[in-house]
Amino acid sequence: MIPTKGISGNTLFCKRASTSLNCFRYENTVAQRRKQSTRRFESFRTVAKSESKPKGAEPGVANSAEKAAWYAVEAFGKLASGSKRTENSAERTGLEVTKMTREQVLDEIRKDYEVNNYFVSGQGEMTAYEPDCEFSDPFVSFKGVERFKENVSNLGSYLKDVKLDILEWKETETEVDVRWRFSCIVDLPWRPRLAAAGGTTHVLSPETGRVVRHVERWDVEVGRVLRSLLVPANRIPTSRWEVFMMSLSDGDLRGVWLAVSGFFVAPTAAVLLANSAVSLASGEDRLPAPVSLGCWLLLLAACVAELQKLTGVGKGNGGRGGGDGL
Secondary structure (H helix, E strand, O other), X not given: OOOOOOOOHHHHHHHHHHHHHHHHHHHHHHHHHHHHHHXXXXXXXXXXXXXXXXXXXXXXXXXXXXXXXXXHHHHHHHHHHOOOOOXXXXXXXXXXXXXXXXXXHHHHHHHHHHOOOHHHHOOOOOOOEEEEEEEEOOOOEEEOHHHHHHHHHHHHOOEEEEEEEEEEEEEOOOEEEEEEEEEEEEOOOOOEEEEXXXXXEEEEOOOOOOEEEEEEEEOOOHHHHHHHOOOEOOOOOOOHHHHHXXXXXXXXXXXXXXXXXXXXXXXXXXXXXXXXXHHHHHOOOOOOHHHHHHHHHHHHHHHHHHHHHHHXXXXXXXXXXXXOOO
16 A cells, blocks of 8 residues: 555645546557558558559550550551652642741641541641641650651541541630541441540640641540441441451350351362362372361351351341341
8 A cells, every 4th residue: 555644635636637647648649640650551552553553544545555556557557558648748848937827827727627637638738737746646656747647648548438527626825726526437348437536736836836746635545446446337237347347346256157157168168079089089088087077067057157147047146147248
């Protein structure tokens, strides 16, 4: 027992109260430090998640695979067109050193949109642009009007039924911002539809008044636009290619087989007939038994599929099983 002689009751109560208050303050300080530590950890985890998020998931931004696909398309366009465009650079030499008024620049930009469909077809002189203007879009960035026109015209030769609508036109001292929407049919065997909406910012030079930067943005995911190139524009396919691509995009294996079955009838029949002729002449079967059996099964399946298309049995699968073009 602790002696309390010489200590009043009030003094003892005050000391005990002071001790309890100090303990409460200590526990409160520990709790606050724990909260701060938890907040710092949550902040660090949030930053780590945001940094690890793939950039290609953002709308209008192309990832590495999509950029690689774009470069492949650009190379294909150059290969297909050869060296058609060599004469336009000489036609612009008289326009490259003169300064244009603001009204002339705006008129030429609007003409490129409304008359020439320039960024779809590559047509027009594009006199409102500096020769070394920088062009950028979700796929690539480069400099040079001639390269832009060459790329666009190479791909534009495969675009049919082009529709371009100007949704908004804004002008400032240094920029012209245009929002647009376009659609077209790509001249591939399955005739897919290419459609997108977005905008283009034309940055004007304070010295010459012409466009020095052409920044194109898309309001849709780049991957979604690229995937649409696998789907035919026609809802009811009329050719084998359209049936094949539509079925492939839907994961319809039956439709895929109905589209390609006709290509196996003649080759397999020829192989089996040749093997039969050799067997009759030599008395030996030249094809191994598993290969011969596979050819017979393939021929049978192809003939059944062709018979289904002729009788209309295969047309019940969303129109993919038949069609006049099959």
